[in-house]
Amino acid sequence: MDLDVLNMFLIAGGTLAIPILAFVASFLLWPATLIKVYHWYWRRRLGMQVDYAEYEGYRFCYSHRGNPGFRPSVLMLHGFSAHKDMWLGVVKFLPKNVHLICVDMPGHEGTSRTSAVDYSIEGQVKRINQFVKSIGLNKKPFHLIGTSMGGNVAGVYAARHPSELCGVTLICPAGLQYPTESKFVERLRELEKTQDRDGIPLIPSTPEQMEEMLKLCSYVRFKIPKQILQGLVDVRIPNxxxxxxxxxxxxxxxxxxxxxxxxxxxxxxxxxxxGKNDQVLDVSGASVLSGAVPGCQVHLLDNCGHSVVLERPRKSAQLITDFIIAQQNAGINSNKKLS
Known part of the structure; x- marks a missing residue:
């Protein structure tokens, strides 16, 4: 083989080997960093920009895409111990012409961490209202989405500030009295009796506990490498x-x-x-809401657990989009009748 040709192959092979070796090293040595890079990559690919807003010295971190337009803006509230990037799977399937905002909830990720008063549901509702004002989202009615803890906040927000909203979507919301107790709630009752403060299933500190939490939250069983589980734990432990x-x-x-x-x-x-197979917050909560709120639309998903937005992002995006469009069309028809 010609020496120049051989050199060309060696250079090409070396060029490919460097990023591959870097990836393997990151996977084995710095899995937490790899996870952060992964979120950065998907935000960039989906056109989500990270920004900050302040309200009287309190800082909110959020990601957003697009500008206010014909369709209502959409604000998304994540669940306990998560962050704004949990919505990226859903964002992927939402129309690109919709103004989207995903905010880190009080104390989470890049939003200010203060004191317990801000972490109660009423405290979080107050802070989210401050965020809405700080970015001018309340200039016209917007659509509010919340999951789990965020669903609790979104529901109470809707009760407190109805004039600011044109619709609300609650995904497996917390904060209800459920006719049937879930596996998670039963576990909490056991912990309450034993006063075990370190056994909360949603606060893992080892790869094994992280794997158990993922099994609790998801119906779909993923085989996750131990290095990634360790990375997920490493990201959480400081918090x-x-x-x-x-x-x-x-x-x-x-x-x-x-x-x-x-x-x-x-x-x-x-x-x-x-999700019909939710082990964290029992699906019987859906009937509680539909019985209390006239016209409530309920969608129960087969083979789906608590992490609906992660397990069924495409379906979630489709249901949310259809609901927003239907409410918008209903508003237009109502205005026509009045005129």
Whole structure:
């Protein structure tokens, strides 16, 4: 083989080997960093920009895409111990001409971490209202989406600020009195009796506990390499004290049934999406909401657990989009009749 040709192959092989070796090294040595790079990559690919907003010294971190237009803007509230990037799978399937905002909830990720008063449901509703004002989202009615803890916040927000919203979507929301207790709630009752403060299933500190949490939250069983599980744990461990403080506020008397206590005040068009196999918050909560809010639309998903937006992102996006369009068309027809 000609020496120049041989050199060309060696250079080409070396060029390919470097990123491959870098990836393998990151996977084995710095899995937490790899996970952060993964989220950065998908935000960039989907056109989501990270930004900050301030309200009287309190800082909110959020990602957004697009500008306010004909269709209502959409604000998404994530669940406990998650962050704004959990919505990326759903964002992928939402129309590109819709103005989207995903905010880190109080104390989570890039949003200010203050004290327990901000982590109760009422405290979070107050902070989210401040965020809405700080970015001018309340200039015209927007659509609010929340999942789990975020669903509790979104539901109470709808009860407190109906004039700001044109619709609300609650995905497996917390804060209800469920006719049937879930596996997770049963576990919490056991922990309450034993006063075990370190056994909360949603606050893992080892790869094994992380794997158990993922099994609890998801119906689909993924075989996740131990390195990735370790990376997920490494990202969370520095925040575990905060997660514990926040969790105790959420299950306290003031927040535990916040949505249940306020659902009769929801006048905004309501959509409920729930995984039939939810082991964290039982699907029977959907019937509680549909019975309390007239016109509530309920969608129960087969073979789906608590992590609906991660397990069924395409279906979630389709249901949300159809609901927003239907409400918008209903508003247009109503205005025509009035004129």
């Amino acid at each position: 575990n004290d905060f997660y514990h403080e926040c969790f105790m506020e959420l299950v306290g008397e003031k927040s535990r049934h916040s949505l249940h206590e306020n659902m009769h005040l929801i006048s905004t068009p309501l959509q409920v999406i729930w």
